Amino acid sequence: FSLSFWYYNTATSGDQAILGKSGSSDDYLLLKEGDEGFDFNAAGSGELSFDFNSGSELTAGKLNHIVLTSPGGTGTMKCYINGDLQDDTETSPNQPFDYQHIFRANSNYGEGFIDELSHFSKELSLAEVQEIFNSGMALDCRDHSAYSDLEGYWRNNGVDTWTDLS
Numbered sequence: 640f641s642l643s644f645w646y647y648n649t650a651t652s653g654d655q656a657i658l659g660k661s662g663s664s665d666d667y668l669l670l671k672e673g674d675e676g677f678d679f680n681a682a683g684s685g686e687l688s689f690d691f692n693s694g695s696e697l698t699a700g701k702l703n704h705i706v707l708t709s710p711g712g713t714g715t716m717k718c719y720i721n722g723d724l725q726d727d728t729e730t731s732p733n734q735p736f737d738y739q740h741i742f743r744a745n746s747n748y749g750e751g752f753i754d755e756l757s758h759f760s761k762e763l764s765l766a767e768v769q770e771i772f773n774s775g776m777a778l779d780c781r782d783h784s785a786y787s788d789l790e791g792y793w794r795n796n797g798v799d800t801w802t803d804l805s
Contacts, residue, residue: 640790641708641759642668643771643780647752648697654678655751659744667744668707670697676727677718679707687729689718702752704772710762722772724765741793741801755780757805758791781805 646657648670657677659667669678677689689707697703697720706719709731716731717724741756742749757771757780767785771778780792781804792805 640711641706641761641763641768642757643704643706643759643763643768644756645702645704645754645777646670646697647700647702647754648750649700649752650750654747656740656742656744656747656749657753658738658741659747660739666738667747668738669744669747670749677707679716679729679732681732685732687716687732689725689727689729704775704777706763706768706771708762708768714762719765719768719772721775722769752795754795756791756793757783757789759785759788760790761785761788 642658644657648655655670657668657670665680667678667680671678671688679687679689704721707716708719709716711731714731716729718727719725741753742751755777763785767783770783771780780786780789783789789805791803793801794804795801
C-alpha cells in the first residue's frame, strides 16, 4: 500500500496524530515531536519508527508532501518527504492499516492542516511519488498514472466534511 498526503505543521513539539482509529492503540500514524519523523503501527503489529534525514525535518508553517509505502509481506517500508526517499526504512508490517480518522489516533489529536490524502493498494515507485509531488504543486490523484490502484482520495475543498473522490 501507499499513503500520500500534504501536511502543514503548526506544532513543533509533542506527537501529532495524522491518521488513526478511536478507541484503539493498534492503528495509527503519528508525527514525532512535531517534525522529527513518524511512528506507525498497523493492526497491533508493533510500532515502526522512521527518522527523517538531516535537513528533511518538517518545519512548522510549511506545506510538505509525505508518502509512506509498503510492499506488504516482509518487504521494506519507505518514507518520502517532498519527493525525496528518506534513508531510514523499516520492515513492513504484514497487517492491514485500518484508520478511521484524520488528525486523531485514539485520544491523541493532531494540529495543522492536511490535504490531498490518497490511499493506493500498491507500493508506489519513486517516479510515481514524484509524479504526485509534481515539483511542489499537488497532482490530482484521479489523474495519476496509478489511478487504477487508488483506493481512497480525500481533498480538503474548504467544506466541513470530507468525501472520498476516488
